[in-house]
Amino acid sequence: MKILVAVKRVVDYNVKVRAKADGSGVETANVKMSMNPFDEIAIEEAVRLQEAGKAKEIVAVSLGVAACQDTLRTALAMGADRGILVETDVELQPLAVAKLLKAVVDQEQPDLIILGKQAIDDDANQTGQMLAALLGWAQGTFASRIEIGAGEINVTREVDGGLETIAIKLPAVVTSDLRLNEPRFVKLPNIMKAKKKPLAVLKPAELGVDVAPRLVTLKVQEPPKRQAGIKVDTVAILVDKLRNEAHVI
Amino acid sequence: MSILVIAEHDNAVLKAATLNTITAAAQLGSDITILVAGQGCGAVAEAAAQVIGVKKVLVADAPHYANQLAENVAALVVSLAGSYSHILAPATAAGKNTLPRVAALLDVAQISDVIKVESVNTFVRPIYAGNVLATVQSKDGIKVMTVRGTAFPAATATGGFATVEAVAAVADAGVSRFVSQQLTQSNRPELTAARIIISGGRGMGNGDNFKLLEEVADKLNAAVGASRAAVDAGFVPNDYQVGQTGKVVAPDLYIAVGISGAIQHLAGMKDSKVIVAINKDEEAPIFQVADYGLVADLFVAIPELSRELDQLKAAG
Numbered sequence A: 001m002k003i004l005v006a007v008k009r010v011v012d013y014n015v016k017v018r019a020k021a022d023g024s025g026v027e028t029a030n031v032k033m034s035m036n037p038f039d040e041i042a043i044e045e046a047v048r049l050q051e052a053g054k055a056k057e058i059v060a061v062s063l064g065v066a067a068c069q070d071t072l073r074t075a076l077a078m079g080a081d082r083g084i085l086v087e088t089d090v091e092l093q094p095l096a097v098a099k100l101l102k103a104v105v106d107q108e109q110p111d112l113i114i115l116g117k118q119a120i121d122d123d124a125n126q127t128g129q130m131l132a133a134l135l136g137w138a139q140g141t142f143a144s145r146i147e148i149g150a151g152e153i154n155v156t157r158e159v160d161g162g163l164e165t166i167a168i169k170l171p172a173v174v175t176s177d178l179r180l181n182e183p184r185f186v187k188l189p190n191i192m193k194a195k196k197k198p199l200a201v202l203k204p205a206e207l208g209v210d211v212a213p214r215l216v217t218l219k220v221q222e223p224p225k226r227q228a229g230i231k232v233d234t235v236a237i238l239v240d241k242l243r244n245e246a247h248v249i
Numbered sequence B: 001m002s003i004l005v006i007a008e009h010d011n012a013v014l015k016a017a018t019l020n021t022i023t024a025a026a027q028l029g030s031d032i033t034i035l036v037a038g039q040g041c042g043a044v045a046e047a048a049a050q051v052i053g054v055k056k057v058l059v060a061d062a063p064h065y066a067n068q069l070a071e072n073v074a075a076l077v078v079s080l081a082g083s084y085s086h087i088l089a090p091a092t093a094a095g096k097n098t099l100p101r102v103a104a105l106l107d108v109a110q111i112s113d114v115i116k117v118e119s120v121n122t123f124v125r126p127i128y129a130g131n132v133l134a135t136v137q138s139k140d141g142i143k144v145m146t147v148r149g150t151a152f153p154a155a156t157a158t159g160g161f162a163t164v165e166a167v168a169a170v171a172d173a174g175v176s177r178f179v180s181q182q183l184t185q186s187n188r189p190e191l192t193a194a195r196i197i198i199s200g201g202r203g204m205g206n207g208d209n210f211k212l213l214e215e216v217a218d219k220l221n222a223a224v225g226a227s228r229a230a231v232d233a234g235f236v237p238n239d240y241q242v243g244q245t246g247k248v249v250a251p252d253l254y255i256a257v258g259i260s261g262a263i264q265h266l267a268g269m270k271d272s273k274v275i276v277a278i279n280k281d282e283e284a285p286i287f288q289v290a291d292y293g294l295v296a297d298l299f300v301a302i303p304e305l306s307r308e309l310d311q312l313k314a315a316g
């Protein structure tokens, strides 16, 4: 089986993101960038399938600016076999990413595609579902467990009421949730090895995809800050405040 | 404007999140249709027909809609989409699963987690865990979007008289099937509908200790939630998780116990009306958003809280 994994370069989850003063976007200058945490989980899952003898090749794909090569190198260090960067400076929205990925999938013909369920920058939670739709494939979103069977895969999904298991035919798209696995730390020798793994660079035009954004961001701004309240000394005072001041119990 | 709202339900009950989505729809226009796709979901359609503001209810009743498989529901929505300017669904696990698929098939963008309708084509949505709000304008012919329930009040559930109409099912895509589900059983209110929530974090130490919170919850008719750390550690099931990548809640009262207040957790609860934090570390960031903070060991404070609530009840 061949697995394709999509990885996104995002502002690191520890960074406190701020809006630019002119409202045109968020401050990204001198900000630490990392692989989207859900995508680390996606790569980890692919590597585990390979280690279990269930996958032959893992191709990592990233889309965006040239610096996404760093993200791909991380994926290669985690165990992906080769990388593909679809390079563009244009703002890529989920539909455009799904179309580009579809074009890559048409070339690569993987049996399984794993993506993170959401990217922690735009918090869209769309790309995997859109890609599945464009390919006409089944989707197993928000996966906390996958089990490869004959021609199909069982996906246990994190849903609002608990867990749900579905069986989907291969080829299929899976998106990872937090409990799918715990990604490994990359070891130095693997980082060195990753530098020698193949990494191809493509352009959207070569893939014949129009990536023009469909949504125009008019402004970004920070929401009103919540003010810290008071500290209370005892549980009795707390209960009294909740009852007689806040009127919530 | 003609707006299609995808109902959230379990074939028996119309879920409350649908009512919030209907309020968002009403801000776009008055021609509102609800789609109920399911199996044996007649009661849901009847409930939807009574919601104030709804004009028409479409029912697609077929076995392959029983479990809301995205491939089938999306194909159905696309078959109806031509008549609508907007297609909305609650930003729930089901809505987030299906709606991007609909959008891609229609070759339009999808707008996630709308918290404000500025006009028929301009919307506000949180990004970066709600650290910033983006105002976006859609250039697409059909606007497809999920609606964050906490940002819109619920539409009135009864008193309306919408017409109910059956629509033809689209053939089963045949690529996916439902196998089983493990739903968390609880007699407490649902997290996203509760007026009071008490959540526990890593500080709870283990799953057994959540009983302390459950005891308080039962006295307050509250729901129990958790941080990611508590879920990852296996203290409680995944559906308890509140936050950027879990559930977004905004109850009247949110009590955070043994939770540090990471930005990803705050993203899911900072719009609560009143926030209480109980944490033994007075520097914990959760105190920066708490209306009432109590620096204490939770294993002392929570049993005490439980006793105080008993006294309150005894006093009437």
Ligand SMILES: Cc1cc2nc3c(=O)[nH]c(=O)nc-3n(C[C@H](O)[C@H](O)[C@H](O)COP(=O)(O)OP(=O)(O)OC[C@H]3O[C@@H](n4cnc5c(N)ncnc54)[C@H](O)[C@@H]3O)c2cc1C
Residues within 6 Å of the ligand: A013, A037, A038, A120, B200, B201, B202, B203, B204, B226, B227, B228, B229, B230, B241, B242, B243, B244, B245, B246, B247, B257, B258, B259, B260, B261, B262, B263, B264, B265, B268, B278, B279, B280, B281, B284, B296, B297, B298, B299
């Ligand atoms: C991609 C991604 C998505 C995420 N999504 C979410 C999400 O949706 N929701 C979420 O919650 N997190 C999420 N997180 C995780 C988040 O970053 C934090 O790691 C998590 O919220 C921490 O949980 P916690 O506060 O329970 O644990 P900790 O940060 O370890 O805090 C435990 C707290 O308990 C206190 N404590 C310990 N013992 C006691 C005691 N006896 N009495 C009183 N207080 C005590 C400590 O002082 C401490 O403040 C996400 C992270 C990533 C990377």
